[in-house]
Amino acid sequence: MGTLIVNGGRMLDGKVSVHGSKNSVLPILAATILNSGINEIHNCPRLRDVDAAIEILRCIGCKVTFEGNTVIVDSTDAKNYEIPDELMREMRSSVIFMGAMLARLGRVSLFTPGGCELGARPIDLHISALKSLGAHIRENGGAISCEARRMRGRDIVLSFPSVGATENTMLAATACEGRTRIFNAAREPEIEDLQNFLVKMGAEVSGAGSSTIVINGRKKLGSVSHCVIPDRICAATFMCAAALCGGHVRVENIVPEHISTVTSVLDAVGCDVAVGRDFVDIIRTGRLSSFRCIRTMPYPGFPTDAQPPLMALATKCVGTSMFVETIFDGRYRHIGGLCRLGADIKTEGRVALVYGVPKLCGCSVEATDLRGGAALVVAAMAAEGRSEIGEIHHIDRGYERIEESMSCLGADIKRS
Numbered sequence: 157m158g159t160l161i162v163n164g165g166r167m168l169d170g171k172v173s174v175h176g177s178k179n180s181v182l183p184i185l186a187a188t189i190l191n192s193g194i195n196e197i198h199n200c201p202r203l204r205d206v207d208a209a210i211e212i213l214r215c216i217g218c219k220v221t222f223e224g225n226t227v228i229v230d231s232t233d234a235k236n237y238e239i240p241d242e243l244m245r246e247m248r249s250s251v252i253f254m255g256a257m258l259a260r261l262g263r264v265s266l267f268t269p270g271g272c273e274l275g276a277r278p279i280d281l282h283i284s285a286l287k288s289l290g291a292h293i294r295e296n297g298g299a300i301s302c303e304a305r306r307m308r309g310r311d312i313v314l315s316f317p318s319v320g321a322t323e324n325t326m327l328a329a330t331a332c333e334g335r336t337r338i339f340n341a342a343r344e345p346e347i348e349d350l351q352n353f354l355v356k357m358g359a360e361v362s363g364a365g366s367s368t369i370v371i372n373g374r375k376k377l378g379s380v381s382h383c384v385i386p387d388r389i390c391a392a393t394f395m396c397a398a399a400l401c402g403g404h405v406r407v408e409n410i411v412p413e414h415i416s417t418v419t420s421v422l423d424a425v426g427c428d429v430a431v432g433r434d435f436v437d438i439i440r441t442g443r444l445s446s447f448r449c450i451r452t453m454p455y456p457g458f459p460t461d462a463q464p465p466l467m468a469l470a471t472k473c474v475g476t477s478m479f480v481e482t483i484f485d486g487r488y489r490h491i492g493g494l495c496r497l498g499a500d501i502k503t504e505g506r507v508a509l510v511y512g513v514p515k516l517c518g519c520s521v522e523a524t525d526l527r528g529g530a531a532l533v534v535a536a537m538a539a540e541g542r543s544e545i546g547e548i549h550h551i552d553r554g555y556e557r558i559e560e561s562m563s564c565l566g567a568d569i570k571r572s
């Protein structure tokens with residue numbers, strides 16, 4: 157599994173390029189089943205979750221190659237409708253295959269991905285949306301079997317703008333007779349990327365980025381070539397690292413508007429932030445001040461996935477910063493590690509108060525989840541002395557060789 161060894165306390169300087177978005181490419185990989193054809197996906201990050209999705213595609217019968225950052229999926233022979241439990245457990249997003257397989261094969265048997273490190277994570281919204289479209293779904297313990305002889309488009313109102321439920325509904329709706337409208341849809345950039353992919357394939361989908369998405373189903377779908385958008389959470393992590401460690405960093409290959417909530421916090425705490433067409437410069441020389449309150453919200457609000465790295469930054473801001481985590485109930489597990497590194501953080505329910513300290517000190521910590529693990533890396537880079545970060549398989553789920561990205565900015569970080 158390996159650990160990351162960090163000798164902290166170095167200022168950062170240089171440029172880092174952001175890889176393709178994990179949360180975009182996963183539903184796009186699921187969508188490749190729809191067309192019985194060739195799908196070429198560029199700017200695909202090399203991540204553990206991507207490998208897990210590719211394994212599922214192969215299990216279904218697709219031929220997949222992955223060279224450099226290009227994945228080619230030939231879904232002509234996708235026939236197997238069963239995804240075994242061990243593949244489902246590899247990552248929660250495997251649930252996204254439900255809508256795509258229903259659309260292509262008319263049936264799917266899989267297992268609930270179960271709870272994960274962020275809390276319970278139910279899939280009730282996915283299930284009820286697919287049922288509304290005409291799927292018969294039986295749940296037996298963790299096993300789920302779905303069948304849909306004939307799916308019809310209709311109006312679906314999500315009680316919460318769930319990213320996964322929006323994506324699953326979009327995928328299933330491509331095979332529905334007539335029009336599906338999704339109200340209170342998630343508005344994340346990754347939903348728009350999925351729409352763009354589906355439209356290139358020949359599907360009739362519009363509205364992504366707003367809260368109403370319209371899909372006219374049963375269009376002829378053909379082969380497609382697509383380039384995945386940059387990973388906005390990865391960009392946010394590099395930006396927080398630059399702000400915490402100090403120095404001058406350019407984060408390249410980004411869509412600035414996707415991370416504008418993070419940019420404005422860094423500006424408010426005292427960084428010099430310059431936004432270019434596809435990059436952002438972060439310059440930090442003096443000490444930073446705290447911020448009043450960050451409340452995580454569905455897009456375009458502050459992303460829950462950027463909360464842990466921003467909390468790492470808050471540990472050394474002068475004064476007290478407050479977080480309110482509204483999306484996931486188990487999203488504070490990195491706080492134990494941050495406190496071991498010397499942070500002063502108190503939590504009560506969904507609220508965390510971060511009292512800024514003048515310094516962090518290196519020690520051994522363990523990643524408990526993907527973004528929490530990245531927050532520990534960022535904090536260790538700013539801590540005095542040596543840190544060892546264990547359980548880094550969590551981090552590898554979403555960052556392509558994080559130690560190389562941070563090293564090219566001047567951090568002393570190695571995998572051992």
Ligand code: UD1
Pocket residue numbers: 178179180182249276277278279280281282283316317318319320321342346454460461483484485
């Ligand atoms: C996606 C992202 C994840 C991000 C999250 C919120 C991917 C692969 N993952 O996860 O990185 O943190 O969006 O931006 O894209 N919920 C229900 N019932 C459901 C579905 C969701 O109660 O059927 C709840 C969840 O428990 C959670 C909230 O809704 O509290 C948000 O979940 P959702 O938007 O669905 O997140 P994911 O798609 O799982």
